[in-house]
Amino acid sequence: MDGHKRQGMIDEALEREIEAALGVDPSPEFLPRVRARVASEQMHRGWHWSTGWRWAGVAAVVTAVAVFAVWTLRDLSRAPREAHITDTLPVDSATPPAEPALPAPALVASSAESPRPVTAPVARTVRSTRTQLAAARPEVLISRDEAVALRQLIAAIAARQVEARDIPQLGAESAPLPRMEEIVLEPIKLSPLDGLAGE
Amino acid sequence: MHEHAERLVGSLVTADRELEREFEARLADSSRLAFRVAFSVLRKREDAEDVAQEAFAKACRSFNQLRDRTRFRAWLVRMTWRLALDRQRANRRRSARELSVGDGAADRVVEVGLQARLDTADVVAARERAAHLWNAIESLPEKLRLVVVLAGIEGHDMHEVSALLDVPEGTVKSRLFLARKQLKERLSWMATSVRG
Numbered sequence: 001m002d003g004h005k006r007q008g009m010i011d012e013a014l015e016r017e018i019e020a021a022l023g024v025d026p027s028p029e030f031l032p033r034v035r036a037r038v039a040s041e042q043m044h045r046g047w048h049w050s051t052g053w054r055w056a057g058v059a060a061v062v063t064a065v066a067v068f069a070v071w072t073l074r075d076l077s078r079a080p081r082e083a084h085i086t087d088t089l090p091v092d093s094a095t096p097p098a099e100p101a102l103p104a105p106a107l108v109a110s111s112a113e114s115p116r117p118v119t120a121p122v123a124r125t126v127r128s129t130r131t132q133l134a135a136a137r138p139e140v141l142i143s144r145d146e147a148v149a150l151r152q153l154i155a156a157i158a159a160r161q162v163e164a165r166d167i168p169q170l171g172a173e174s175a176p177l178p179r180m181e182e183i184v185l186e187p188i189k190l191s192p193l194d195g196l197a198g199e
Numbered sequence: 200m201h202e203h204a205e206r207l208v209g210s211l212v213t214a215d216r217e218l219e220r221e222f223e224a225r226l227a228d229s230s231r232l233a234f235r236v237a238f239s240v241l242r243k244r245e246d247a248e249d250v251a252q253e254a255f256a257k258a259c260r261s262f263n264q265l266r267d268r269t270r271f272r273a274w275l276v277r278m279t280w281r282l283a284l285d286r287q288r289a290n291r292r293r294s295a296r297e298l299s300v301g302d303g304a305a306d307r308v309v310e311v312g313l314q315a316r317l318d319t320a321d322v323v324a325a326r327e328r329a330a331h332l333w334n335a336i337e338s339l340p341e342k343l344r345l346v347v348v349l350a351g352i353e354g355h356d357m358h359e360v361s362a363l364l365d366v367p368e369g370t371v372k373s374r375l376f377l378a379r380k381q382l383k384e385r386l387s388w389m390a391t392s393v394r395g
Contacts, residue, residue, distance in 0.1 A: 014382060017332050018351035026234040026248055034230060034252045035223075041259040042219055 222262050225271050226255060232272060232352060233279045239348040240283035241290070242333055250286050254279040273363045280345060335385040343378035350375055 142150070156162040233254050238247035258275055265274060336344060349360045350371075357375075361368040 010383060011379060014379060014386070015351070017328070018336070018347060019354070021329055021332055021336075022235055022239055022348065022351045024235065024238050024244065024247075026231065026251070027244065030234065030248050030251070031227075031230055033248070034226065034255050037252050037256050038222065038226060038259045041256050044260075 218263055221268065222259060225268075229272050229275050230255070233275055235352045236276055236279045236348065237283040237286075239336070239352075240280070240287050246286060246290070247283070250283045251279060254282050257282075270365075273365055276349070276363050331386060332382075335382050338385065339378055339381060343374050343381070346371055346374040347378045347382070 153162065153167075157164060230251065233251040234247055237250040237254070238244065241247050241250065254275060257278055258271075265271065336347060339347065345364065346360060349355055349363055350357075355363070357368050357371050360375075361371045364371065
């Protein structure tokens with residue numbers, strides 16, 4: 001019994017010693033210093049937030065640019081079709097070009113045998129103006145052979161090898177169509193068949 | 200769209216403020232605990248304050264990632280303990296370097312001796328006892344050492360220590376028993392003085 005009591009006393013003494021050894025308080029400046037440090041950490045974290053928002057802004061701008069680029073590319077993919085219309089506009093066999101020195105306007109072959117368009121370099125500003133004009137007129141399709149012939153004709157006119165008055169009027173060279181006679185149909189008579197009359 | 204974004208930003212700022220307030224409350228509640236845990240390892244007030252401060256800074260950085268906020272004290276204790284051990288190792292390396300240089304160490308020994316002569320006998324005895332106790336605690340295995348320290352801080356009972364260490368109460372009890380046994384063996388002269 002004495003042994004137990006003594007053991008208990010020793011344990012208590014040991015605990016007291018340990019508690020006394022650990023019973024040290026921090027200096028009064030400790031807490032304000034920690035608060036200041038924590039405040040600086042929180043500011044740092046705030047900066048992190050703003051960095052996140054900055055990244056979100058960059059991502060939004062990149063997305064907007066990508067959407068704009070896709071939209072523009074779609075428009076460009078439509079542009080060649082408009083160019084077909086545009087470049088066929090000046091094709092008028094009756095009126096020679098005002099300035100022969102200028103290159104002949106591009107002529108497009110739209111036939112199935114030759115899908116590749118033949119285009120001449122045209123200034124961008126002119127093209128855009130012509131495109132606006134062409135939008136109001138119907139599309140004119142010319143076969144490749146006709147386009148080549150027309151180009152040669154224009155070149156010949158430009159070189160004064162051919163006079164414009166020598167060119168026959170459009171439609172004049174085609175032969176007149178024969179007059180169509182009126183089709184007269186005889187009236188149809190309905191009568192019973194001989195073999196079926198007795199039945 | 201703009202209103203929605205404003206509301207989102209507003210809620211984020213509010214959440215941030217709430218987090219700050221909550222952390223401030225926990226800081227006021229646990230600052231002494233962190234300091235004492237650090238002090239139990241380092242035994243120097245300045246070092247312990249530095250380490251506790253560092254632990255709070257670290258805790259602040261990761262506070263929003265702590266899912267169960269009720270476990271903050273346990274989390275803080277572990278962090279402080281680790282940081283204090285790191286600091287202790289660094290201090291020892293530095294001391295070893297300084298001792299190898301030579302002159303300063305001898306001067307310090309003389310200084311300490313003079314100081315001891317100036318102190319009263321009781322103070323010297325108390326210091327000696329404390330030094331022995333600390334040496335004995337330090338010689339314990341890390342797991343036993345932490346249990347002894349936490350049980351000795353602010354009168355924590357078994358339940359609180361088990362919550363701080365995230366181990367069952369039975370484990371804490373057995374570790375504490377083992378630790379006390381080893382301490383008594385190493386501090387037999389203190390037991391003798393109690394018996395006397």
